[in-house]
Amino acid sequence: MPSPLSHGRIFAVVRRIPPGRVATYGQIARRVGRPRAARQIGYALHRCPPGLPWHRVxxxxxxxxxxxxxxAALTxxxxxxxxxxxxxxGRIDLARYGWDDSRAD
Structure with a gap:
């Protein structure tokens, strides 16, 4: 059984998404080592600290x-x-605005 997802790890990845770029829930899940946990990323973002760029996910x-x-959607x-x-x-072009997280470390 996988270990519980740390909100701190999720928030650390979200903080690295630069302005003008977006990442998907699945991308964040893969980045924290839990590729099948996209839904849990969304749950974590409901409890994000002030200043976290949650809007980029x-x-x-x-x-x-x-x-x-x-x-929240309008914001x-x-x-x-x-x-x-x-x-x-109603869509964002991920090829144009998607965050290249391969260079995030």
Missing amino acids: INAQGRISLPADST QRRRLIEEGVIFVD
Whole structure:
């Protein structure tokens, strides 16, 4: 059985996502050594500390996973747009805006 996921490890990875870039929940899960734990990444981000750039984490389809009319989703979209990320039909082009975490260490 895998060890419990440390929120601290998740937050440390999310902190490294640069402005104007996004990462997927699955990408963060792989980065912390738990490739099948994308959903747990989302749970952890619900408890993130102030200042963590949680808004830079999206789903594998390039979309915001929060309910579209929620305050959090509107905040996430606004923050990404302020960083220069462009949405087309509600999606972010991961090839263009995706974080290359292979250079993160």
